Amino acid sequence: MNLTIFIVAAALLALVQVLRITVGRRRHASKNTNLTLELQPLDLEAFRNLADPFEDAYLRLHLPAWDYLRVRHARLQAISAYVRVASHNAAILAQIGQGALMQKDARRSEAASQLVEDAFLLRRNAFVALGRIYVAMAWPASGSAITPFQQQYLKVGTSAMLFGRLQDPADAARFSVAIQ
Amino acid sequence: MLQAHSLIWHYLWVAPHVLQLGFALLLWRRGLHRRLPVFFCFLIFEALEEFVLYGLDLTPSVRPQVWWDAFCTGVILEGLFRFAVIAELLQSLLRDWPSLARTGRNVVGGFGAFLILFASVAAAIRDPGETHWMITSAHLLQQTFYITQAGLILSIFLLAAYFHVAWSKLEFGIALGFGIAWCEHLAAWAVTASGAFDGARNLFDVANMATYHVAVLIWIYYLLAPEPVSLQSSELPADHHLETWNRELERLLQL
Numbered sequence: 001m002n003l004t005i006f007i008v009a010a011a012l013l014a015l016v017q018v019l020r021i022t023v024g025r026r027r028h029a030s031k032n033t034n035l036t037l038e039l040q041p042l043d044l045e046a047f048r049n050l051a052d053p054f055e056d057a058y059l060r061l062h063l064p065a066w067d068y069l070r071v072r073h074a075r076l077q078a079i080s081a082y083v084r085v086a087s088h089n090a091a092i093l094a095q096i097g098q099g100a101l102m103q104k105d106a107r108r109s110e111a112a113s114q115l116v117e118d119a120f121l122l123r124r125n126a127f128v129a130l131g132r133i134y135v136a137m138a139w140p141a142s143g144s145a146i147t148p149f150q151q152q153y154l155k156v157g158t159s160a161m162l163f164g165r166l167q168d169p170a171d172a173a174r175f176s177v178a179i180q
Numbered sequence: 181m182l183q184a185h186s187l188i189w190h191y192l193w194v195a196p197h198v199l200q201l202g203f204a205l206l207l208w209r210r211g212l213h214r215r216l217p218v219f220f221c222f223l224i225f226e227a228l229e230e231f232v233l234y235g236l237d238l239t240p241s242v243r244p245q246v247w248w249d250a251f252c253t254g255v256i257l258e259g260l261f262r263f264a265v266i267a268e269l270l271q272s273l274l275r276d277w278p279s280l281a282r283t284g285r286n287v288v289g290g291f292g293a294f295l296i297l298f299a300s301v302a303a304a305i306r307d308p309g310e311t312h313w314m315i316t317s318a319h320l321l322q323q324t325f326y327i328t329q330a331g332l333i334l335s336i337f338l339l340a341a342y343f344h345v346a347w348s349k350l351e352f353g354i355a356l357g358f359g360i361a362w363c364e365h366l367a368a369w370a371v372t373a374s375g376a377f378d379g380a381r382n383l384f385d386v387a388n389m390a391t392y393h394v395a396v397l398i399w400i401y402y403l404l405a406p407e408p409v410s411l412q413s414s415e416l417p418a419d420h421h422l423e424t425w426n427r428e429l430e431r432l433l434q435l
Binding site: 001003004007008010011012014015017018019021022024025091094095098099113116117118120121123124127 | 277306331342364370
C-alpha cells in the first residue's frame with residue numbers, strides 16, 4: 001500500500017509539473033518584453049579571480065585552516081551566484097537566437113543557430129558547474145573545476161557578438177557587452 | 181451512471197478513438213504524417229485496437245479469457261508503440277540542435293533506465309492477491325509501462341523547460357496530451373494493481389477513458405489553433421545600460 005501511495009503521489013507531482021511548464025510557456029509567449037533587457041551583466045574579471053586555483057592555493061597556505069574553510073565557502077557561494085547569472089544569460093540568448101532563426105538572411109540565421117548551440121552548451125555546463133560547486137561546498141578537499149565553464153561563457157559572448165553584428169552592423173558588440 | 185455498459189461508458193470508450201481517427205485524417209491531409217510517422221501509425225493502431233476490444237466486450241459469445249488475452253496483447257504492443265512515440269517526440273525536439281541532442285538522449289535515456297528498474301522492482305514486490313493471474317499481470321504491465329512512460333515524458337518536459345528549447349505547437353500539444361493522460365493512468369493503474377478499491381474499478385476505467393478523451397481534444401486543439409504570435413522582441417537594450425556594460429567589457433579587454 002505504501003508503494004501505491006508513493007506512485008500516486010509521484011504521478012500527481014509529475015502532472016502538476018507538466019501543467020506548470022505548460023502555463024509558464026503560455027505566459028512567457030504572451031509577455032510583451034524585450035528579452036535583451038533581461039540579460040544581466042557579469043563581471044568576468046571578478047569571476048576569474050574568484051575561480052582562480054592559484055588564489056585558492058594562496059589562501060590555503062596563508063590562512064589558518066578554519067578561516068580558510070570559511071573564506072572558501074563564501075567564495076564558492078559567490079562563484080555559484082556568478083554561474084547562475086551566466087546560466088540565466090544563456091537561457092535568454094537561446095531564446096533570442098531561436099526567435100531569430102527564421103530570418104531570410106542566411107548569415108543571420110546561421111549566426112543565430114550558432115548562438116543557440118553555444119547557449120545550450122553553456123547552460124548544460126552551468127548545470128554541471130553548479131553541481132561541482134555544491135560538492136566542493138560539502139567536501140572542502142575537492143576542487144571547484146569551473147575553468148572550462150568560463151571559457152564556454154566567453155565563446156557564447158563571441159557568438160552573441162557575431163549575431164549582434166549581423167542584426168545591426170552599427171553596434172557590433174551590443175549582445176556581447178550585454179552579457180559581460 | 182458511471183457503471184460498465186452505461187451510456188457514458190460506451191461514449192467514453194468509443195468517442196475518443198473516433199475523434200482520434202479524425203485527428204489522424206487531419207494530419208494526413210496537412211501532410212504532417214510525414215513529420216511524425218510513428219505517432220500517426222500509433223493513432224491508427226490504438227484506435228483499431230480499442231474498437232476490437234470494444235467489439236469483443238460487447239459480443240456475448242466471447243469468453244473472458246479471450247478478452248483478457250486480447251487486452252494483454254494490446255497492452256504490450258501499444259506500450260512498445262508509445263516508447264517509439266516518445267523517441268520520436270524527443271528527436272523532433274532536439275533535431276536542430278546537435279550539441280543538445282547527445283545530452284538530451286543521455287539524460288532521458290538514463291532516467292528511462294532508472295524508471296524501468298524502479299518499475300520492475302515495483303511489479304516484483306506486489307502482492308498478487310486472489311485475483312486471476314492474468315488480470316493481475318495485465319494490471320502490473322500497465323503500471324510498469326506507465327511508470328516508465330509518464331517519467332519519460334516528464335523528463336522531456338523538464339529538459340525543454342530547462343534549456344528553453346522552442347517546441348513546435350503540434351509536438352508540444354501531443355506531449356501535453358500524453359503527459360496529462362499518462363500521469364492520470366499511472367495513478368489509476370497503480371491503485372487498480374494494488375487491489376485497493378476493487379469495488380470502484382469502474383470509476384478508474386471511466387476516469388482513464390475520460391482523461392484520454394481530454395488528451396485527444398488537446399491534440400486537436402493544438403493542431404487547429406493558430407500559432408501564437410510572440411510579442412517578444414530581441415531589440416537591443418537602451419544605451420544607458422550599454423554604457424555600464426561597455427565599461428565592464430573595456431576592463432576585461434585590458435587584461
